[in-house]
Amino acid sequence: xxxxxxxxxxxxxxxxxxxxxxxxxxxxxEEAAEEVVQEVxxxxxQKERTFNEEEHLKAWLIRTTxxxxxxxxxxxxxxxxxxxxxxxxxxAMSEGQSTVYxxxxxxxxxxxxPLQLYYIEEMDSDACAKAMGLRPGxxxxxxxxxxxxxxxxxxxEGIDV
Amino acid sequence: xxxxxxxxxxRDPLRAQFQGMKGKLCASPELKAALIxxxxxxxxAVGKRVHIRRFSKAIAVYAMCAxxxxxxxxxxxxxxxxxxxxxxxxxxGDHDCIPPAVAMSSPSQLYERLLSxxxxxxxxxxxxxxxxxxxxxxxxxxxxxxxxxFTTLNYGDGEPEHVRYYDVGxxxxxxxxxxxxxxxxxxxxxDNATWAHWCKAYMAVNWLEDEHYExxxxxxxxxxxxxxxxxxxxxxxxxxxxxTFQDGVYxxxxxxxxxxxxxxxCESVFxxxxxxxxxxxxVLPEATICTHEYEVEVIPSDHPCRYGDETRYTCKxxxxxxxxxxxxxxxxxxxxxxxxxxxxxEEIGNLPDDDPDNEDHSDIxxxxxxxxxxxxxxxxxxxxxxxxxxxxNTAPIVVTDLGDxxxxxxxxxxxxxxxxxxxxxxxYDYDYSSGEIRxxxxxWYSFYYNCDDAYFGTYDYGIVAxxxxxxxxxxxxxxxxxxxxxxxGMETFSAKHELSAKGKKxxxxxxxxxxxxxxxxxxxxxxxxxxxEDSYYxxxxxxxxxxxxxxx
Numbered sequence: 135x136x137x138x139x140x141x142x143x144x145x146x147x148x149x150x151x152x153x154x155x156x157x158x159x160x161x162x163x164e165e166a167a168e169e170v171v172q173e174v175x176x177x178x179x180q181k182e183r184t185f186n187e188e189e190h191l192k193a194w195l196i197r198t199t200x201x202x203x204x205x206x207x208x209x210x211x212x213x214x215x216x217x218x219x220x221x222x223x224x225x226a227m228s229e230g231q232s233t234v235y236x237x238x239x240x241x242x243x244x245x246x247x248p249l250q251l252y253y254i255e256e257m258d259s260d261a262c263a264k265a266m267g268l269r270p271g272x273x274x275x276x277x278x279x280x281x282x283x284x285x286x287x288x289x290x291e292g293i294d295v
Numbered sequence: 296x297x298x299x300x301x302x303x304x305x306r307d308p309l310r311a312q313f314q315g316m317k318g319k320l321c322a323s324p325e326l327k328a329a330l331i332x333x334x335x336x337x338x339x340a341v342g343k344r345v346h347i348r349r350f351s352k353a354i355a356v357y358a359m360c361a362x363x364x365x366x367x368x369x370x371x372x373x374x375x376x377x378x379x380x381x382x383x384x385x386x387x388g389d390h391d392c393i394p395p396a397v398a399m400s401s402p403s404q405l406y407e408r409l410l411s412x413x414x415x416x417x418x419x420x421x422x423x424x425x426x427x428x429x430x431x432x433x434x435x436x437x438x439x440x441x442x443x444x445f446t447t448l449n450y451g452d453g454e455p456e457h458v459r460y461y462d463v464g465x466x467x468x469x470x471x472x473x474x475x476x477x478x479x480x481x482x483x484x485x486d487n488a489t490w491a492h493w494c495k496a497y498m499a500v501n502w503l504e505d506e507h508y509e510x511x512x513x514x515x516x517x518x519x520x521x522x523x524x525x526x527x528x529x530x531x532x533x534x535x536x537x538x539t540f541q542d543g544v545y546x547x548x549x550x551x552x553x554x555x556x557x558x559x560x561c562e563s564v565f566x567x568x569x570x571x572x573x574x575x576x577x578v579l580p581e582a583t584i585c586t587h588e589y590e591v592e593v594i595p596s597d598h599p600c601r602y603g604d605e606t607r608y609t610c611k612x613x614x615x616x617x618x619x620x621x622x623x624x625x626x627x628x629x630x631x632x633x634x635x636x637x638x639x640x641e642e643i644g645n646l647p648d649d650d651p652d653n654e655d656h657s658d659i660x661x662x663x664x665x666x667x668x669x670x671x672x673x674x675x676x677x678x679x680x681x682x683x684x685x686x687x688n689t690a691p692i693v694v695t696d697l698g699d700x701x702x703x704x705x706x707x708x709x710x711x712x713x714x715x716x717x718x719x720x721x722x723y724d725y726d727y728s729s730g731e732i733r734x735x736x737x738x739w740y741s742f743y744y745n746c747d748d749a750y751f752g753t754y755d756y757g758i759v760a761x762x763x764x765x766x767x768x769x770x771x772x773x774x775x776x777x778x779x780x781x782x783x784g785m786e787t788f789s790a791k792h793e794l795s796a797k798g799k800k801x802x803x804x805x806x807x808x809x810x811x812x813x814x815x816x817x818x819x820x821x822x823x824x825x826x827x828e829d830s831y832y833x834x835x836x837x838x839x840x841x842x843x844x845x846x847x
Contacts, residue, residue: 146330154322168326175330227319234312235320242524253313254320281309288312295308 142179149192150175152255153199159250160203162239173202189261196265200247230293237287245280252277480570508571514543515571545569 153174157167177198185191227235238249251262263273285295472479507521517525522538525547538547546568 143331146327150327150330151317151321154326155317155320158320168322171322171326172330176333179333227316230312231316231319235316240520253310254317256317284309293312295312 145178145191146175149195152192153195155254156196156199156247156250157203159239159246159254160200160243166203170199170202174198177202193261193265196251200266233291233293234284234288237284237291240287241280241283245276245283248273248277249280249284478572480568480572516540517545543570543572 150171154167154171157170157174158164161167161170174195178195185194238246241249247266248262251257251265252259255262257265259274259277262277266273288295506518508515508517510516526536526538535550536547538545540546
């Protein structure tokens with residue numbers, strides 16, 4: 135008999151990083167990201183949800199992550215002094231990449247998440263829009279504005295894109 | 296065949312910057328192990344806190360709604376009168392909530408009294424019993440109107456949470472707000488100051504979040520990041536903002552120098568001055584205290600919970616509750632499931648497909664998504680448009696203005712254009728099987744220009760046309776339409792409004808006005824659009840606007 139933990143392990147292996155990255159990007163706190171990741175997977179495993187396709191699972195995880203992040207940020211309203219300094223040590227990346235990632239994190243969430251999904255998670259814009267519950271056109275507008283903001287920030291750091 | 300996205304990606308230098316980053320941003324092995332074994336790594340955020348916060352927010356929303364109604368009431372007294380406070384008692388349905396121990400004064404009742412009785416403190420004491428039985432939270436909010444001074448005091452868990460004074464009198468409306476013993480003053484200046492602008496001053500108090508300011512050697516200051524965000528907010532097509540700091544005072548100067556759909560130049564300038572400082576010297580006159588107590592138990596339910604004349608909905612999946620005063624959260628609860636959870640459920644096919652025929656809708660052409668906003672420098676001329684039309688050709692255009700709601704600070708959203716039985720507005724669940732077509736219009740009373748952040752109440756109307764055809768050649772008899780309050784199952788009161796068509800038929804455009812009693816609430820136009828070409832649409836919009844202006 136197949137051990138349910140094997141299924142869990144597979145899902146965690148496939149998606150925990152993605153959920154963590156999105157949560158980190160949204161909350162900008164590593165601790166918060168870990169809490170959100172647990173909330174999301176708890177919700178997934180507790181209700182023994184089934185998905186017809188892998189893409190459905192992925193979309194559900196992204197959407198649930200964003201909802202959990204929103205709840206987290208709302209709940210921690212009083213204590214939420216979120217600055218980039220609190221992100222803690224970023225994972226080892228090249229200097230250039232660290233700059234880019236820090237610039238990304240400094241953007242408003244409205245633009246940060248679209249960029250995160252599009253560039254880091256490498257999803258196409260329609261899938262991103264669906265996961266975020268936005269119209270494709272709205273998503274593209276945010277993506278474009280986010281790009282422009284990011285370019286400006288990177289320009290200030292001497293990275294011309 | 297060109298793939299626009301692929302081409303874009305190839306030419307997108309930003310993509311190279313993110314190359315390989317995905318592999319380096321990973322959750323810790325400890326976290327992954329915890330997920331697999333189900334052993335919490337940290338104590339997850341519990342619902343209790345979320346609920347408490349949500350309730351605090353709700354109270355804040357009530358308070359803000361009070362202000363809002365204060366404004367709308369000036370122009371819409373009959374609308375307020377139309378809110379039938381007795382409707383709650385006549386409502387039937389399954390009641391899964393413990394009824395209130397003491398009849399609570401409804402928000403509408405309360406605000407009406409606030410307007411008419413200036414020296415009374417209205418105190419609400421609420422006790423919420425959550426489902427787990429272990430959480431009992433009492434909240435108090437006090438609202439007063441003393442002359443031109445409007446006050447709200449909110450307490451969370453018995454401790455004072457924040458106090459706000461809104462001085463709505465005189466030429467320079469002020470908002471005083473305290474947080475963490477720090478007072479924050481937002482003062483509106485500018486010859487062109489309007490009620491709408493005042494609301495922006497009000498909006499500024501929401502800047503005072505912990506993460507937005509910091510203490511420096513020179514006192515308190517907003518963070519640079521936050522300032523940059525605020526400036527960015529105003530960098531849109533028709534406005535720009537500058538935020539300067541001098542002598543401890545921030546000045547936000549906003550210039551709106553373009554009005555869509557209007558040829559003549561029109562510039563609106565206003566300033567909001569914001570400062571951190573000491574408590575304002577405000578002497579509150581003696582006031583009578585009226586206390587309204589209520590209690591409620593929140594239970595996930597298929598049915599709305601009611602207390603007073605508020606209807607409260609809980610989602611049986613996420614257990615969050617919503618009411619009609621908090622429209623931005625997923626308040627559309629259908630079959631006991633909120634929009635957010637419903638979307639999640641739909642992802643996995645747990646809910647019936649809204650489109651059981653599984654028809655191919657790829658032929659549906661989505662029209663341009665347009666948000667138009669118009670504001671004029673003076674309150675008397677204040678005019679604001681929002682249209683959203685998103686359906687196939689022949690979609691009706693619905694354009695309106697604030698008409699006689701000049702004193703309200705309204706952001707207008709509407710959704711229009713249903714033409715095919717398989718298409719319906721994303722935000723509503725209408726039953727189109729009744730043989731009627733509905734063009735829903737949603738009023739959002741909001742201080743915010745960004746609808747993502749709008750918090751306030753909505754009034755939903757539907758323009759109803761009967762005997763229409765349900766194909767792409769939809770015919771709507773413009774002589775035979777009526778206006779109805781849209782029932783989303785959340786209505787707690789109703790208001791009768793008359794719809795009258797006025798003016799000559801200009802081409803295919805027909806103008807209508809909505810009256811409540813003798814007061815015109817709004818005017819709007821409907822026409823069928825044969826093309827979704829931008830230029831054609833713009834031309835139609837311009838005609839509609841001109842026609843509305845002619846109507847006065």
